[in-house]
Amino acid sequence: MTDTYNRRNTTVNGESRIQYIPQEDVRYPERLRCLPGMPKGLYVLGKLPDDSRPSVAIVGARSSSAYGDEISRFFAGALSRAGVQIISGMAWGIDGKAHEGTLENGGDTYAVLGSGVDVCYPAGHRYLYEKIPKTGGVLSEQPPGMPPKPGHFPARNRIISGLSDLVLVVEARERSGSLITADLALEQGKDVFAVPGRIGDELSRGCLNLLKQGAGLADRPETILECLGIRPETREEEANEKKILLAKDENIVYSLIRLQPVNLEELMKSTGYPVRKMMTVLTGLQLKGCIREVQKNYYVRTNSRIIDGKVFSNSGVACKGEDHKKISGK
Amino acid sequence: MFSSVMSAAVLGMEAYPVQVEADISDGMPMFCMVGDLAPEVREAADRVRTALRNIKIPFPPRRVTVNLSPAHIRKIGTRFDLPIAAALLAAMGIIPPEHTDGVLMAGEVGLNGRIRPVNGILQTVMMAKDQGCTWCLVPKENAREGAAVPEMAVTGVGTLGELLEYMINPENGKGKAERASAWEGGRKTYTVDFREINGQEGAKRAAQIAAAGMHNLLMIGSPGAGKTMVARRMPTILPGLTMQESLEITRVYSACGLLEEEGLVKNRPFRAPHHTISANALAGGGRYIQPGEVSLATRGILFLDELPEFSRRALETLRQPMEEGVIQISRTDGKYVFPAHFQLVAAMNPCKCGYYPDRSRCRCLPGEIHRYLGRVSRPMLDRMDLCTEVSRVDYQNLVWKKENEDSRSIRMKVEGAWKMQQARYQNCPWQFNSQLSPAAIAEFCPLGSGESRVMETAFEKLELSVRAYHRVIKTARTIADLEGEERIREEHLLEALGFRSADQKFWSPE
Numbered sequence: 123m124t125d126t127y128n129r130r131n132t133t134v135n136g137e138s139r140i141q142y143i144p145q146e147d148v149r150y151p152e153r154l155r156c157l158p159g160m161p162k163g164l165y166v167l168g169k170l171p172d173d174s175r176p177s178v179a180i181v182g183a184r185s186s187s188a189y190g191d192e193i194s195r196f197f198a199g200a201l202s203r204a205g206v207q208i209i210s211g212m213a214w215g216i217d218g219k220a221h222e223g224t225l226e227n228g229g230d231t232y233a234v235l236g237s238g239v240d241v242c243y244p245a246g247h248r249y250l251y252e253k254i255p256k257t258g259g260v261l262s263e264q265p266p267g268m269p270p271k272p273g274h275f276p277a278r279n280r281i282i283s284g285l286s287d288l289v290l291v292v293e294a295r296e297r298s299g300s301l302i303t304a305d306l307a308l309e310q311g312k313d314v315f316a317v318p319g320r321i322g323d324e325l326s327r328g329c330l331n332l333l334k335q336g337a338g339l340a341d342r343p344e345t346i347l348e349c350l351g352i353r354p355e356t357r358e359e360e361a362n363e364k365k366i367l368l369a370k371d372e373n374i375v376y377s378l379i380r381l382q383p384v385n386l387e388e389l390m391k392s393t394g395y396p397v398r399k400m401m402t403v404l405t406g407l408q409l410k411g412c413i414r415e416v417q418k419n420y421y422v423r424t425n426s427r428i429i430d431g432k433v434f435s436n437s438g439v440a441c442k443g444e445d446h447k448k449i450s451g452k
Numbered sequence: 453m454f455s456s457v458m459s460a461a462v463l464g465m466e467a468y469p470v471q472v473e474a475d476i477s478d479g480m481p482m483f484c485m486v487g488d489l490a491p492e493v494r495e496a497a498d499r500v501r502t503a504l505r506n507i508k509i510p511f512p513p514r515r516v517t518v519n520l521s522p523a524h525i526r527k528i529g530t531r532f533d534l535p536i537a538a539a540l541l542a543a544m545g546i547i548p549p550e551h552t553d554g555v556l557m558a559g560e561v562g563l564n565g566r567i568r569p570v571n572g573i574l575q576t577v578m579m580a581k582d583q584g585c586t587w588c589l590v591p592k593e594n595a596r597e598g599a600a601v602p603e604m605a606v607t608g609v610g611t612l613g614e615l616l617e618y619m620i621n622p623e624n625g626k627g628k629a630e631r632a633s634a635w636e637g638g639r640k641t642y643t644v645d646f647r648e649i650n651g652q653e654g655a656k657r658a659a660q661i662a663a664a665g666m667h668n669l670l671m672i673g674s675p676g677a678g679k680t681m682v683a684r685r686m687p688t689i690l691p692g693l694t695m696q697e698s699l700e701i702t703r704v705y706s707a708c709g710l711l712e713e714e715g716l717v718k719n720r721p722f723r724a725p726h727h728t729i730s731a732n733a734l735a736g737g738g739r740y741i742q743p744g745e746v747s748l749a750t751r752g753i754l755f756l757d758e759l760p761e762f763s764r765r766a767l768e769t770l771r772q773p774m775e776e777g778v779i780q781i782s783r784t785d786g787k788y789v790f791p792a793h794f795q796l797v798a799a800m801n802p803c804k805c806g807y808y809p810d811r812s813r814c815r816c817l818p819g820e821i822h823r824y825l826g827r828v829s830r831p832m833l834d835r836m837d838l839c840t841e842v843s844r845v846d847y848q849n850l851v852w853k854k855e856n857e858d859s860r861s862i863r864m865k866v867e868g869a870w871k872m873q874q875a876r877y878q879n880c881p882w883q884f885n886s887q888l889s890p891a892a893i894a895e896f897c898p899l900g901s902g903e904s905r906v907m908e909t910a911f912e913k914l915e916l917s918v919r920a921y922h923r924v925i926k927t928a929r930t931i932a933d934l935e936g937e938e939r940i941r942e943e944h945l946l947e948a949l950g951f952r953s954a955d956q957k958f959w960s961p962e
Binding site for chain 1: 812
């Protein structure tokens with residue numbers, strides 16, 4: 123199997139960077155050793171998760187919404203800052219965003235692939251594939267060169283859940299692959315948490331079902347940290363964060379923008395602003411870093427600080443209508 | 453006896469002088485035609501002979517030779533029937549040969565002697581003027597088109613009988629010359645109007661800015677959201693045609709035989725080729741080369757619906773005309789230059805299924821979305837100054853009887869912006885803000901300190917490319933012009949940023 127498509131060169135100075143860790147090896151993850159049905163050995167690019175540190179798997183839909191993407195990135199970032207290792211599958215959507223959020227916050231993250239570790243799948247995630255092994259690792263039970271096959275993925279999921287102490291499902295449709303991971307986690311005796319979504323959204327079904335069945339409700343990263351027995355650090359960064367002053371009209375528009383993308387037309391209907399004013403305000407908010415354009419003229423709030431809605435609460439600040447022209451808080 | 457009549461061949465969009473010579477001499481009765489003739493020109497012999505017999509002019513049983521010179525130009529079309537008939541009548545001694553001097557003719561002859569309209573009359577009459585002709589005889593239906601050329605007598609001929617009458621008594625014929633109506637500002641009424649669109653404020657505003665600076669516009673939206681509806685109304689807010697522009701458009705349409713009415717074109721063109729169009733049909737081509745869609749859209753709108761579905765080769769042909777306003781086509785028989793000053797309006801879906809980012813309906817993977825968007829090449833995107841989302845209209849908006857701004861009042865604003873640009877770019881080779889080069893941007897779009905700060909922040913926060921940076925300033929210039937302001941202010945920049953073309957981030961997965 124030499125010329126599998128998309129196979130990456132993993133040799134350095136003629137030596138392979140891929141290590142094979144058999145079950146007999148002391149480096150073989152302790153978490154897997156005690157579970158039945160685990161692979162005889164793992165191929166690793168980079169390193170294996172630390173047995174002594176807590177680890178959380180973040181999984182979810184591949185065709186995720188902008189909301190799911192933000193949440194995944196946010197939870198991964200917050201958990202990794204608290205010293206948690208993030209395990210996921212490097213798939214499109216939630217998985218990829220979890221890796222991204224971890225890397226952005228300087229944490230270590232581990233990707234379990236359904237192909238050989240030298241095959242980057244999906245190809246569009248090459249930037250993750252290249253970054254992850256620098257601090258964490260890319261692992262697989264498949265031999266190098268193995269292309270991704272449909273049957274590999276459910277099997278891969280058992281390793282994801284096996285390697286983690288807790289599984290967090292961010293967004294999942296009914297009968298989603300992520301739910302397989304959650305089931306496997308329960309069989310393996312791990313905690314399962316789910317992020318609630320809006321009822322009625324297809325992407326919320328899986329998570330809401332999990333919650334109905336008794337999964338933990340992941341309303342904020344602290345909840346998960348508590349479950350892992352980590353005392354959440356006091357949020358110092360909040361104090362360090364610069365308060366951003368918003369003009370009155372900016373505040374009105376900002377209050378209408380949530381984590382679900384909302385478009386120009388809807389915002390104009392809610393506020394009654396003419397298009398020129400609305401455009402000006404929206405761009406102003408973007409320049410201040412409060413909102414983000416996910417698709418042309420669709421906007422969402424930017425991540426992290428929003429969850430409690432504290433940072434931007436603008437009470438007591440007198441704003442003139444002209445203020446939105448001042449670009450502050452760079 | 454020998455006689456000769458002036459006519460013209462049309463190749464591409466240009467007319468070339470052709471002398472139609474006829475000679476009737478003793479010998480075996482025959483009708484012989486020479487001079488690099490296409491089959492339809494050769495068939496003129498049968499048409500003319502029969503038509504003459506049908507108006508009771510006996511065809512002489514002698515050796516008839518007709519030559520179309522110069523012989524190296526390919527003669528195509530049916531426009532030579534009329535000059536052939538006239539040359540024969542002169543050779544037969546029915547028309548005084550001196551009366552054919554300085555007269556140009558073109559037209560198709562029916563078997564009953566009726567004269568039928570032909571293509572390319574406008575450029576034919578223009579050429580006649582350059583060649584020093586004083587009188588043109590053209591089919592009646594084409595007379596108004598030809599009469600648009602000043603200082604030229606153009607008479608419409610309905611039948612061969614009329615031809616005889618006019619040629620025997622030229623003063624009579626010249627007296628019946630078509631009078632060119634004065635140019636009363638080209639604009640007919642359009643059948644569509646912006647007033648009919650409820651909601652879609654973002655798209656309407658983007659259309660207005662695009663028209664004001666002739667910026668190219670990209671609309672992204674789900675199927676049935678109204679992208680085509682907006683595009684169709686774009687010509688209605690462009691200022692009326694000048695005589696010069698109308699002549700340019702009419703020449704193209706006349707060469708292609710697409711004139712829908714007699715006389716000059718009054719409306720700005722709107723062309724919406726299907727996405728299966730070939731590169732040649734877009735640029736111009738064919739066995740006998742004809743202008744393509746880019747030229748048919750000149751001084752108007754070229755609308756490409758489903759932009760990613762167009763073949764890459766077809767889209768690449770748009771690059772030269774978008775830069776230079778003309779398209780050059782090189783063929784074995786020569787080089788052709790056609791006008792192509794169009795404004796590009798393109799529409800596309802946000803993803804393959806068309807519903808992203810509505811995740812209840814769209815299940816496209818991020819990779820699939822990027823692949824779909826990636827079908828539109830970077831250089832193409834770099835030429836779209838404005839981009840807007842067109843969202844589905846909800847029911848309330850659909851039935852709402854609201855007073856929307858009509859095309860006329862939008863057009864008046866656009867006209868104001870055009871005037872400002874005309875005044876500013878008097879001594880420049882360009883006319884519109886969209887055509888500014890980076891050097892010209894520095895000269896004509898100076899930014900104050902506050903404005904520079906906005907652009908600096910935007911450059912970092914929104915990760916603008918250098919090209920995007922320039923596009924935003926050009927658009928802001930147009931927005932300022934729409935408001936009649938000489939200075940670009942912060943709010944102009946902010947609005948321009950809001951309509952900036954789709955970012956790198958939508959287009960590549962990182």
